[in-house]
Amino acid sequence: MYRDKTCGELSLSDAGSKTRIAGWVQRVRKMGGMTFIDVRDRYGITQVVFNTEINPELQEVANQLGREFVVEISGTVKERDSKNPNLETGEIEIIADNVKVLNRSEIPPFTIEEKTDGGDDLRMKYRYLDLRRPNVRRNLELRHKMAFEIRRYLDSKGFLEIETPILVKSTPEGARDFVVPSRMNPGEFYALPQSPQLFKQLLMVSGYDRYFQIAKCFRDEDLRADRQPEFTQIDCEMSFVEQEDVIDMFEGLVKHIFKYVKGIDFTEPFPRMTWNDAMRLYGSDKPDIRFGMPFVELNDVAKGVGFSVIDDAELVVGIVADGCASYTRKQIDALTDFVKRPQVGAKGLIWVKFEADGSIKSSVAKFYTPEQLQAWGEKAGAKPGDMLLVMTGDAMKVRKQLCELRLELGNELGLRDKNVFAPLWVVDFPLFEWDEETQRYYAMHHPFTSPNPADIPLLKTDTGKVRATAYDIVVNGTELGGGSIRIHDAELQDQMFELLGFTPERAQEQFGFLMNAFKYGAPPHGGLALGFDRFVSILAGLDSIRDVIAFPKNNSGRDVMNESPSPIDDAQLEELQLKLDIKD
């Protein structure tokens, strides 16, 4: 061992004792005859003092130290004259009597500080230095702690963590698979799993009753800002359960994590909302309910005055911005510009200000009398001092647009505090999604999702109306995860495949082994999966999952630190019996 203590553990009670620490030089300050070195390790920072009057040679060694040098320092712990209350070890310092340079360092390409001068690309290239920054380190510490507490909770509930394979069978349905050529089986490929879905259902057939796994999953998608080709999922499944049992169990998990990791105690059940309500009231299947501002539909009070923007719209819908009657022209223009951005895509924004003095101002004042606008306000529940913002158009589209506006306003008004957490279950999802392009239904979750038993009679007659026994958990407007009760009845499963346009052959080819397994006594079962990267990033108060992954890839799926992916030797290709076939 190169140390007796870490840089985070010395305190006043150690004063007078001999000690030895090791770590990285955070900074060197020379002040007259004294040199102060801050030595850093994972656990903290300890100040070391060199005094020219006591040991000029040693001080000279200290003066030669550069940032990020690795040192082993022996000395005596002493109470500081001027204490630093911001530092755990701020009451003491070490009077050095020996310094050993364990390793030198070149000057790092950016500062190793919480607020660094390094840009994104540079930090990713030197990720091993970026990882030294205390905020990045805290994210990975949080991730460890969360994984540990997740396991502790699930173990205590009788769940078994069972590893399922990474080299699996490719299924062309769904997202694109990463594939792995098999040298021993030329012309054949494994796939990397998009999730352990089939395996966890097999484990239920096998009687494992309660399964979980913190599992790596893979998706070869064109990467959006916050997607990674490999990500981590908390994957769970239970037998002999109904929706309520699954929700109870995993609400318990989420509460456990908030309690033991963040010290936040949720004593009430999480609220629930049907998918229909979520879409109608927030224009999203993952509403941020840290704040209100629900949608108000105004068709009945707004239509019929001959104003075509409103009369021709399928839906007229608004939100009330509390206390925003004072918004200036410029502020309103900014909101209008926001909804007109191509990412939102609205044509415009109607506003109605209900002034404190009872008067009404509006962008549509020339089409409506104050009394008519007053009726809008009453419908919407606007108080004097509030502003009503209204959008119009095709119902599903305008809801999505208004959703964006609501979130933007929430940000502007400071209603989306990262230290406030508002979990929500969204339930009663539709079982199917209609795709205009291919003119067929797709499974909204996956083809094994059970219909709501009450809706089974509708499967053939009113397919689009069938509700799934599926549920999502949403925190602060982000989907943390979701799941469903699965179909355990072979006939119902066949019916689902048929509705989804699978021929029996295709279904057999892709899911044959699961369907065969179901012939030998499949129990009723269901489960859920939570995005682990996302879960950590929510608790860390971060927008991106990249910051909670030790070695993330960039938007082209590249690790710029080790330059992968990379070309491989011809001999490797030959062994795999493959040839490149590059088009330009």
Added chain:
Amino acid sequence: MYRDKTCGELSLSDAGSKTRIAGWVQRVRKMGGMTFIDVRDRYGITQVVFNTEINPELQEVANQLGREFVVEISGTVKERDSKNPNLETGEIEIIADNVKVLNRSEIPPFTIEEKTDGGDDLRMKYRYLDLRRPNVRRNLELRHKMAFEIRRYLDSKGFLEIETPILVKSTPEGARDFVVPSRMNPGEFYALPQSPQLFKQLLMVSGYDRYFQIAKCFRDEDLRADRQPEFTQIDCEMSFVEQEDVIDMFEGLVKHIFKYVKGIDFTEPFPRMTWNDAMRLYGSDKPDIRFGMPFVELNDVAKGVGFSVIDDAELVVGIVADGCASYTRKQIDALTDFVKRPQVGAKGLIWVKFEADGSIKSSVAKFYTPEQLQAWGEKAGAKPGDMLLVMTGDAMKVRKQLCELRLELGNELGLRDKNVFAPLWVVDFPLFEWDEETQRYYAMHHPFTSPNPADIPLLKTDTGKVRATAYDIVVNGTELGGGSIRIHDAELQDQMFELLGFTPERAQEQFGFLMNAFKYGAPPHGGLALGFDRFVSILAGLDSIRDVIAFPKNNSGRDVMNESPSPIDDAQLEELQLKLDIKD
């Protein structure tokens, strides 16, 4: 929920209460007017009784149940007349008042019992049924428990579990990589990691101080009986440590697991043996020290009588088989046949019996006087009643052959009890291995292994003699894992690469990012990795790791259950810009 109790939890104290269980039909016994159904779930088996006098319709339903049907049964708990002490729930039974068939089952292709009639191939094809067998289930329960306890121990010691990527950079050195074509980077490939070695060393450079991960690793090797293309490793690394610190920490881990999983308390430090002694005394770098029978070298007492088999041999070496002077001709012939098998490859076996009456019998009696053979016995420490078995030849070869014989004898004499565990550290491994074929040195562990500081002066002059700061942990003759102190000094690392025949360019190309990282303050560090599958199989008393993996692959790397690997669509290949190039 389809049940109030599991099939493992009812006891006498529940007698008289109403209950509801769910599970699989293990067996149906009809006895006169009664039908007995054993219902099984993960937690146990509960007997359910149907009585024609009480409810003939219900009994008829019960009579229709087949093996592995899934049922939900309600009834009243009753004390049994004839208790079954072999069953947790053997004091009670349920008098059924309702049965719901939740799912039917075809007749399973083999019996779902500890001792099944299903052959290996059939069980692998229907792995989901094989997994129902109680012994297989116990293996996976053990695996879960071990993983949980490993994490509990390492967390308590301040280790952080940090996930490293599965899509990494291919390095043609070492074993063969599985590769993954990158669609977004045509012509380029990721590799699946053979271990997180480079990443864990980077994490030390990043100051994480104590890292671990229960990590999936991959190797595209021709599979031997007990190899899997994907396997799981307990991967660990620590900073500011020396060999003694690493050994202490992970001896603690192994002791923790034995204590909390098997209830075995190792109070003494694990024994240690140098690699040289292990080879000299047991002919193996992973000796099984559950029993003695160390090698005795007999060159000085055996050579020089003109018997060429002995005189021409580099090494004459034997073992004493306690009390085996009574071995018959047939038994000795069997041992001789054993060592002559091609897998062992010896030419023959010399035996000397030291009879209880003081007389000596031997296969080489015509070359040696009884006095000479007595001298062999004295050198070997043979007592009256013992037999000395001797082999001759090239030193390294004959040691391996004698090692096989020793293990075989250990089996025969019942000295290798699966319920006895004998851990051992093997230390002072050579740093290099000479390869005759390519006439160069290879790293015995990997190129980052630190030489023993005392041997650094020998690096250039006596390369083969340099000891590594490397250590293996062996249990019952199986290598559980191993590790080393790493080189943290860039110059020493350059020297290693040179000795291993890397050009600076090749070293840069393959390990450049690690070497660059080392320029920015690498701490002294070291670690180890334990084979998790192996660890579980040792504690389970199994010979194969396949039995502790939920969904293993066969010797051709195939999952016969889901028929993977499998061909992929042409469209998938085209997107990857690849072509098959199959030779026959």
